[in-house]
Amino acid sequence: MIDIENMSNRDVIEEQYKNTDNLTLRKSLHDKYSVNKMGFQKWMFQQYPFRKKGRVLELGSGRGELWSYYFEDDTLQSYEMELTLSDFSEAMVDCIRNRFSGRNLSVKKIDILDIPFQEGTFDLIIANSMLYHVRDIDRGLSEVRRVLKRDGLFYCSTLGTNGMMQYLYHALDELGIPYSHGSHLSFTLQNGMELLKKQFGKVERRDYEDALEIDNVEDYISYIYSMASLQGLDEKYHDVLRNYFDARKVNGYLHVPKEYGMFVAGDA
Ligand SMILES: C[S@@+](CC[C@H](N)C(=O)[O-])C[C@H]1O[C@@H](n2cnc3c(N)ncnc32)[C@H](O)[C@@H]1O
Known part of the structure; x- marks a missing residue:
């Protein structure tokens, strides 16, 4: 049985990002x-209100994707910002350290549930595509609120509930491939506003319009088998899935919907 609650199961998430x-x-x-073609990371990056001075923290940085834009930008490089990138996975922390070695930044192993900084330390905190992994989301968001300055x-950023996952679950339903339902995503575009409003006075949602047009369905199948939420998907379904998605191509392309976006939260 595939357990989609894996998305916020701590052991599975640690294994997934080892x-x-x-x-x-x-x-x-x-x-x-x-x-x-802009790309989600670039779209997000363009919206951050970097200031000449200030302390910035990213939680769940993964491979530090965002920050190549930052280090390529001469104006931003002239700023005296203090940047801290972090992740709770040792492997991600090592990856970021290698990727940006010699650059002016700190890299730390941090779990959002217990952020090792004092109250009101940061001007800007970023957490992309990671809050849905956090089962105790209220505690995670209250930690963010605690270490963020009042202003x-x-x-x-996060996923919506009408995007790639739902497209895939619909396919699994149609094919009769079993998986267990549950409240697998702790933080989505649909519930994020309500969760953030428990901690912040002002919350705004911004959506990123996108979809996938896939010609080689094998690439999509590899993606499916890499997902934390589908660990346990038997290899025997590989061909069944390929045939199913191949049959759904229109003019040579499989159209897969995406629903991505971000929230901006604060009190000022
Ligand atoms: C889908 S990746 C996103 C990476 C990056 N932010 C991006 O947008 O490309 C999720 C990241 O969150 C990290 N993560 C998951 N739970 C976490 C937690 N409780 N505290 C800190 N990082 C966490 C994972 O190790 C992983 O690197």
């Missing part, structure tokens, strides 16, 4: 087949 392979594989599908801002 190295960068799964993340790299999934990123390559988005890079290759996304209709919106600071929290930018967090």
Whole structure:
């Protein structure tokens, strides 16, 4: 049985991110087949209100994807910002340290549930595509609120419940492949506003329009097998899935919907 509650099961998430392979594989599908060529990371990056001075923390940084834009930008490089990137996975922390070695930043192993900084330390906190992994989401968000300055801002991105996952679950239903239902995503575009409003006075949602147009369905099948939420998906379904998705191509392309966006939260 595939357990989609895995998305916020601590052991499964730690296993999923014990190295960068799964993340790299999934990123390559988005890079290759996304209709919106700007890219989600770049879209997000362009919205951050960096100031000449200030302390910035990213939680769940993964491979530190966002920060290549930062280090390529001469104006931002002239700022005296203090940047801390973090993740609770040792492998991600090592990856970021290697990727940006010699750059002016701190890299720390941090779990959002217990952020090792004092009250009101940061001007800007970023958490992308990671809050849905946090089972005790209220505690995670209250930790963010605690270490953010009163006039600071929290930018967090997440998935919606009408995107790639639901498209896939619909396919599994149609094919009769069993998986268990549950409240698998703790933080989505649909419930994020309500959760953030428990901690912040002002919350705004911003959506990123996109979809995948896939010609080589094998790439999509590899993506499916790399997902934390589908661990336990038997290899015997590989061909069944390929035939199913091949049959759904229109003019040579499989259209897979995406629903991504971000919230901006603060009190000022
Ligand atoms: C889907 S990846 C997103 C990575 C990156 N933010 C991005 O947008 O490309 C989720 C990341 O969150 C990290 N993560 C999951 N739970 C966490 C927690 N409780 N505290 C800190 N990091 C966590 C994982 O190790 C992983 O690197």
